Amino acid sequence: EAGVAQSPRYKIIEKRQSVAFWCNPISGHATLYWYQQILGQGPKLLIQFQNNGVVDDSQLPKDRFSAERLKGVDSTLKIQPAKLEDSAVYLCASSLRRFRPATNEKLFFGSGTQLSVL
Amino acid sequence: DAKTTQPTSMDCAEGRAANLPCNHSTISGNEYVYWYRQIHSQGPQYIIHGLKNNETNEMASLIITEDRKSSTLILPHATLRDTAVYYCIVRRYSRETSGSRLTFGEGTQLTVNP
DSSP: OOOOEEEOSEEEEOTTOOEEEEEEOOTTOOEEEEEEEOTTSOOEEEEEEETTEEEEOTTSOTTTEEEEOGGGSOEEEEESSOOGGGOEEEEEEEEOOSSSOOTTOOOEEOOOEEEEEO | OOOOBOOSEEEEETTSOEEEEEEOTTOOTTOEEEEEEEOTTSOOEEEEEESSSOEEOSSOEEEEOTTSSEEEEEETTOOGGGOEEEEEEEEEEETTTTEEEOOOOOOEEEEEEO
16 A cells, blocks of 8 residues: 655755645545644644645644645645745645544654755 | 653663553543654654553554553564654544644654664
């Protein structure tokens, strides 16, 4: 079974530039998550999709971050404009549940995109 | 948001059991305890989860105390490849979103030594 695919693996940009990350979840997985992991910290949830609808974006900095999940499959996360503090690993995860996300399901993570903002 | 407490780091000898503790004293009755681990440069990997009873799978065992305020993850025969950050997480239901959020803390860095 193929895992969660993310690209690019690494990205280096200058501050105030824009950047986009792509995620392809495991086939059939209805729920998709984007997490931000700053060096030395645990991952922090940015946004959660159920099919192509947003379930939770309460921790997404909406002035500069945006995400979409067209057709309920692939997703892109964009930062515009980037700041120095956005340097982090951006992780995508997916889980199977087709309806309301439950408290007893597992998440499968990709390897992430490491972003460096100079 | 993350209401778990774990030691910052632990060491274990290769071949021995690794016992990783976690306190979650504010856990509610319907909230599950999850364990994930993150090997360097990889995304987190699911290990095991449980509600009340002890659980075992091919990777590990999870022991949850009767009052559910703490748990222990047991790797029965640790190998060098088990060196990773281990996260204990209580998965909480969110009324605001009608969903559940997996909130990571800072975890325990387990180092398995030869």
